[in-house]
Amino acid sequence: MTRLALHWQILIGMVLGIAFGLFASFAGWDQFVGDWVSPFGKIFVNALKLIAVPLIITSLIKGVADLKDITKFSQMGGRTVVLYLLTTVVAITIGLLIVNIVQPGAGFSEESRKQLLADAQTQERATAAQEGAAQQKEKGPLQPLIDLVPSNIFYAATDNSNMLQVIFFTIFFGIGLLLVDPKLAQPVKDFFYGLNEVIMKMIDLIMLVAPIGVFALLAAQVVLTPSWDVLLALVKYSLCVLGGLAIMVFIFYPMLVRVFTGRSYPFFFRGIAPAQLLAFSTSSSAATLPVTMERVEEHLGVEREVSSFVLPVGATVNMDGTSLYQAVAAVFIAQAYGMGLDLVGQLNIVLTATLASIGSAAVPGAGMVMLVIVLGAIGVPVEGLALIVAMDRILDMCRTTVNVTGDASVAMLVARSVGRLGDPHVKEWDDNYPPDDIEAAVEPELATSDTE
């Protein structure tokens, strides 16, 4: 018997979660959802985050240790950085074009503005974001570089927000491993290779309960959604962000993949869909990372030595969706305040939104906190943040989906450019992929033994 493909299972969980959340809101079951449904979503996200650090360590060590020579690594690193920057600038440009053409803030009524600015809850969140951004700003210009090098790896590994530090240590360790006597290095490699397989298997196991996890996450989210009146005032702005994000996901990335790797649209989407759906449900690239890695390696054919470097770095620094959102939001707020932005202002947005998206943590809501920096750079009142707070979560879900898709696309491009893009090699037994093989498929149990 074949199971329903994973992305369908997740999609069904999402739809049922939204439906149940709506029903619960109308029935006044908010408390019930908070007490008895939401915890399952949190447990699911925790389980994913639990895997992130060990996964990065083991797969990156394997990735670096598999390299035949170090020049390949620097080649890959250079291309990754260039592609990440390019896609981010494209995203911001798309956002700016849309928001300048549609002008969602120009017709924003005085009444809606006052209503939004007066809302106490909104104010509270806007102030929290400003405080978060202020802390960021206090740091010196080279602080990100200092932050890259941990003074204690065990300390760094205990905090998921220190992902870049863990990556730094691991690459360093991997290089050391490449340089020692192969006889001594072999047992260490074998240990990490085995550990990596175990962790990939744990991800498969976690994904078995993904439909339940996303059900709980979305039901809880729907119950928390602010009033519809407030949301309606922001429809035009939201549509600008969503339109831009849709262009990225449905046109830009698949086209990039098609042109540079020759892989088809259905192949790309079938491969990455579960990670996209999970990014949407969790609003966190970091929590989605284990699944992104698994999908990109096993379903999109990117070899581990590429994915293990490109994806963890991308989860933290490459946020195309976030940068697009920041560009649209900044111009929208300026428009709502009746401030025009000239070309210099717009270019300033390209620069600051690129930096702000790189600096945003891969967790829910981080993009809005960093938006404060973009607003500050172009001289728009930071209080204006309160205008868009109500829409933040739903836009966060969508921009995170774009962030993850961008990482996966760049991973495919980099892999192709260094000759490391092969055929998918699915090792899990919970997903019937690739579909053509289903007819001839052996029993799923037998397929389990089909490891490399």
Ligand code: ASP
């Ligand atoms: N939630 C986003 C992510 O994790 C970041 C953001 O835009 O808030 O990718």
